[in-house]
Amino acid sequence: MKMPIIVSDHMDPDVDFYVPPGSDATQVLQEALQLALVYGVAHIIIRGRIYVYASSQVPLLLDQSLHYIFEGDGLGEIVYVNPNGVSNVPPLIAISSIATAQMHYITSNNGVVNVQEADYSTWGWIIGFKNLRLVNITSQRWLIITGMPYHMHSIMFYFDTVQFFANIWLNQTATVLLYNCYVNNSELLFDTQSREVMAIGCRFENNASLAISPRGWTVVGCVFVGTNVTYLNPGIDGNNGSVVGCVFDGSTIVTQGADNLKIVASQFQNVTFSGGSVQLNSGINYGIVGCSFYGYNVVISDLYRGHSVFVAFNNFDAGSNLVVLVRDNYTLDSVVILGNIFSSDPTHSSLIFISGSPIPGQTLQLTGVAKMLYIAFNTFINASHTSGPVYGYELANNYRIHGLAYINLGVNVIYAYIAFNYFQENYGLKDNSTGQPLGFFSLQQITINVKPVQNLFFYFNVNENNPMYIPSSQTYTAQFNIGIS
Amino acid sequence: MFVSKENKLLELNRRKFLSLASSTLLISTPIAILINERKEDQEKIDKASSRSSLTTTYPYIAIVEGNPTNGYNVITNSGIIFNGSCNSGSGTCGIYEAIEYLQNNYGEGTVILLGEFYPIKSPITTPLSNIEITGSGIIYINPNSAPMFISLIPSIKNVKIRWYSNIGAINKILSKRLSFSSMPYVLFTNTSYSLLFANGQQALGTPSQFTISAWIFGKPSGYTGYILTYGSLDGGEAWGIRAANNEIIFEGTSGSISAPYPSSIPFHITVTYNNGQASIYINGNQVTSGRVSISYPNVAYLWINNFPIRSQQGGINPGSWYSTIENIQFYNNVLSISQISNLASSIGQDPVTTPVFWGLYRYIMYLGDLITGKGFQRMGALCYSGVV
Numbered sequence: 001m002k003m004p005i006i007v008s009d010h011m012d013p014d015v016d017f018y019v020p021p022g023s024d025a026t027q028v029l030q031e032a033l034q035l036a037l038v039y040g041v042a043h044i045i046i047r048g049r050i051y052v053y054a055s056s057q058v059p060l061l062l063d064q065s066l067h068y069i070f071e072g073d074g075l076g077e078i079v080y081v082n083p084n085g086v087s088n089v090p091p092l093i094a095i096s097s098i099a100t101a102q103m104h105y106i107t108s109n110n111g112v113v114n115v116q117e118a119d120y121s122t123w124g125w126i127i128g129f130k131n132l133r134l135v136n137i138t139s140q141r142w143l144i145i146t147g148m149p150y151h152m153h154s155i156m157f158y159f160d161t162v163q164f165f166a167n168i169w170l171n172q173t174a175t176v177l178l179y180n181c182y183v184n185n186s187e188l189l190f191d192t193q194s195r196e197v198m199a200i201g202c203r204f205e206n207n208a209s210l211a212i213s214p215r216g217w218t219v220v221g222c223v224f225v226g227t228n229v230t231y232l233n234p235g236i237d238g239n240n241g242s243v244v245g246c247v248f249d250g251s252t253i254v255t256q257g258a259d260n261l262k263i264v265a266s267q268f269q270n271v272t273f274s275g276g277s278v279q280l281n282s283g284i285n286y287g288i289v290g291c292s293f294y295g296y297n298v299v300i301s302d303l304y305r306g307h308s309v310f311v312a313f314n315n316f317d318a319g320s321n322l323v324v325l326v327r328d329n330y331t332l333d334s335v336v337i338l339g340n341i342f343s344s345d346p347t348h349s350s351l352i353f354i355s356g357s358p359i360p361g362q363t364l365q366l367t368g369v370a371k372m373l374y375i376a377f378n379t380f381i382n383a384s385h386t387s388g389p390v391y392g393y394e395l396a397n398n399y400r401i402h403g404l405a406y407i408n409l410g411v412n413v414i415y416a417y418i419a420f421n422y423f424q425e426n427y428g429l430k431d432n433s434t435g436q437p438l439g440f441f442s443l444q445q446i447t448i449n450v451k452p453v454q455n456l457f458f459y460f461n462v463n464e465n466n467p468m469y470i471p472s473s474q475t476y477t478a479q480f481n482i483g484i485s
Numbered sequence: 486m487f488v489s490k491e492n493k494l495l496e497l498n499r500r501k502f503l504s505l506a507s508s509t510l511l512i513s514t515p516i517a518i519l520i521n522e523r524k525e526d527q528e529k530i531d532k533a534s535s536r537s538s539l540t541t542t543y544p545y546i547a548i549v550e551g552n553p554t555n556g557y558n559v560i561t562n563s564g565i566i567f568n569g570s571c572n573s574g575s576g577t578c579g580i581y582e583a584i585e586y587l588q589n590n591y592g593e594g595t596v597i598l599l600g601e602f603y604p605i606k607s608p609i610t611t612p613l614s615n616i617e618i619t620g621s622g623i624i625y626i627n628p629n630s631a632p633m634f635i636s637l638i639p640s641i642k643n644v645k646i647r648w649y650s651n652i653g654a655i656n657k658i659l660s661k662r663l664s665f666s667s668m669p670y671v672l673f674t675n676t677s678y679s680l681l682f683a684n685g686q687q688a689l690g691t692p693s694q695f696t697i698s699a700w701i702f703g704k705p706s707g708y709t710g711y712i713l714t715y716g717s718l719d720g721g722e723a724w725g726i727r728a729a730n731n732e733i734i735f736e737g738t739s740g741s742i743s744a745p746y747p748s749s750i751p752f753h754i755t756v757t758y759n760n761g762q763a764s765i766y767i768n769g770n771q772v773t774s775g776r777v778s779i780s781y782p783n784v785a786y787l788w789i790n791n792f793p794i795r796s797q798q799g800g801i802n803p804g805s806w807y808s809t810i811e812n813i814q815f816y817n818n819v820l821s822i823s824q825i826s827n828l829a830s831s832i833g834q835d836p837v838t839t840p841v842f843w844g845l846y847r848y849i850m851y852l853g854d855l856i857t858g859k860g861f862q863r864m865g866a867l868c869y870s871g872v873v
Contacts, residue, residue: 005661016661034654037853037860038664040873063683064868065853065860098683098786099865105718106867110708110796112677118866125864154865
């Protein structure tokens with residue numbers, strides 16, 4: 001007799017619980033979990049495909065009496081169905097955390113563990129899913145929900161080689177690991193007060209999304225493929241996340257206020273699909289380093305809490321603009337654009353736009369301020385060496401910042417150092433709106449609120465005969481340049 | 486009985502014999518046919534192989550067949566060596582007699598069990614070498630026969646083992662896994678470990694009368710020394726059994742009774758409570774009683790060992806490198822003196838009537854309540870976690 005408890009729709013001799021194909025496995029799974037208490041660990045092997053019928057009760061309520069490992073035999077499948085027409089279908093799996101909730105109230109007297117540690121620790125509790133295909137064809141949006149009772153930060157999930165054809169919504173988790181998972185047209189949402197999510201080697205496609213709000217997460221070596229509704233979405237409080245070595249094709253990173261997001265060494269290219277983008281909103285300390293953007297706009301907007309945006313050592317190719325927008329009436333401390341290449345082609349320009357975005361619910365004024373602007377060691381080229389149009393960027397309320405130059409400012413700037421850049425000859429690229437030849441620098445006073453840069457410096461640049469578009473009131477200092485007088 | 490591997494002429498009879506022997510339909514009446522055939526062929530079936538539908542490891546077999554109504558026979562090469570009830574002889578329905586026969590005559594052999602067996606004694610409690618027990622029988626063990634048959638599990642194959650009384654979830658569990666232990670399996674290696682039993686908001690209800698029974702291996706603490714507690718850390722304590730300052734204490738929400746801590750461990754404790762009147766029994770003898778008031782909090786769990794409300798190390802002190810709290814039974818009524826005495830008679834004594842809760846019974850290895858089948862909450866700091 002082996003420890004794993006085998007639940008199967010096959011009549012193999014080693015099967016503990018046989019579930020005829022298509023019939024309801026609810027009771028069998030509950031009995032398997034009850035039986036697992038002889039070991040203290042529920043290692044449930046799912047062989048074949050089993051169905052769980054929705055009822056008024058959550059079929060599988062996982063409490064803190066067991067460790068749980070649900071594992072497919074090779075690949076097992078759990079399909080959540082509603083053949084009885086239950087009106088309010090509950091999730092298939094919910095989690096309760098009685099022990100951890102109690103640990104919140106332990107005394108600190110004669111302590112063997114810090115109370116906060118007891119409160120937030122998994123203390124080794126594991127809920128694992130392996131080699132499984134999870135399918136939800138009920139009306140319930142979420143296959144798995146961890147509720148939000150008081151003090152629940154104790155859950156350690158791992159999903160190893162799980163295929164999600166079902167949404168999951170986990171709240172107040174501790175460590176969650178997604179490893180070698182596949183997500184199709186489904187949402188994985190790690191929400192309120194969660195902690196420490198890691199997605200490694202996973203594939204998201206066909207309207208799939210990874211939405212994460214925990215503080216402290218990482219997505220490594222993952223693939224996001226599909227139309228622009230396949231996305232990675234660090235939520236409002238999805239702070240301190242890292243995206244490393246990922247591949248995006250037609251998909252999107254969109255944030256809603258996550259701080260300290262780092263996007264590193266990732267590939268963004270519309271190879272098979274189109275419409276991909278990077279949209280970082282409302283957070284601070286964004287860092288984009290060592291990435292490749294090919295036909296991908298990078299838009300960092302609604303910056304209103306100071307701090308910095310750091311974009312370095314990337315390539316922006318074939319229609320990949322870098323857009324940085326400061327919220328009206330707010331100040332961004334610095335923008336650092338360092339060591340990138342911006343490679344344009346006719347109709348597929350890759351330019352820098354630094355401008356503004358409105359206060360939510362109001363119209364755009366362009367009263368924001370980017371205090372310190374460093375643009376250095378970048379290369380700006382027309383890769384095709386052929387003439388053609390370049391495009392601007394449409395701001396809110398139909399305002400538009402034109403593609404007049406490789407670097408376009410449309411917001412208030414106090415200090416700007418533009419140094420050590422190479423502005424290649426534009427080879428006939430022209431702003432599509434005004435018809436003017438592409439310059440190396442423009443300041444566009446889109447509204448009367450945009451003032452001249454207070455301190456504008458050009459040092460050590462090389463500019464191959466590209467014009468500069470600045471208002472007559474703009475003064476600047478240019479030294480040690482070639483092609484800038 | 487010898488069965489010849491070489492004698493193919495007898496293969497049909499041998500197969501018929503073994504086929505019958507392995508059939509659950511064969512309880513008592515077909516044995517006559519079997520015996521007749523065996524007698525007719527007896528001289529020729531020596532040393533036949535056992536390659537058939539019933540695979541046996543050894544060439545020497547003894548058949549034990551019967552049921553509680555008709556009694557039991559042990560059939561051997563020497564004839565029927567036992568005929569009686571489960572009370573007869575060794576108190577094992579003839580199973581031990583069959584083992585003994587094979588050991589004494591051949592030094593090895595296979596005991597084939599057919600029927601239903603209700604052994605009541607444990608003449609041996611150590612594993613057997615060179616003896617195999619197989620067949621289609623079912624052995625229903627009780628606290629007295631559990632030691633023998635748990636020790637024989639390495640020698641048992643195919644034979645089902647169940648609890649003699651189908652109480653709670655026990656036989657449902659045993660039908661899937663032979664989850665037995667002859668030793669306590671939850672060892673508290675320090676004073677901070679805890680198990681919680683939760684079953685709804687108030688795991689044991691809010692009874693005005695109850696009895697709680699348990700076996701304790703541990704030493705009193707200098708401070709709290711909780712053994713069993715009903716309550717929650719946020720809601721407070723309804724009642725608790727503690728071992729502190731060389732006393733055994735039963736306390737309610739207000740009021741407590743206490744007695745000197747027993748001089749030897751393990752010991753049995755019973756606490757009865759009847760509408761404010763509480764009594765402590767040690768090893769079946771009442772040692773103290775008095776008024777104790779209990780008010781149930783809205784959320785109440787049964788805590789086993791540590792109840793970390795005043796000290797994170799609030800459990801009982803280890804008796805050696807561990808402590809145990811075993812065979813915990815909770816009844817929603819006040820048990821009689823004789824029932825309490827019965828519970829105190831053996832550490833393996835099972836419930837005297839159907840309890841509300843029964844856990845950490847050493848013979849049935851199960852990390853939860855044997856009545857409801859619900860598990861202990863245990864995944865958190867200060868909780869007893871991991872594999873059982």
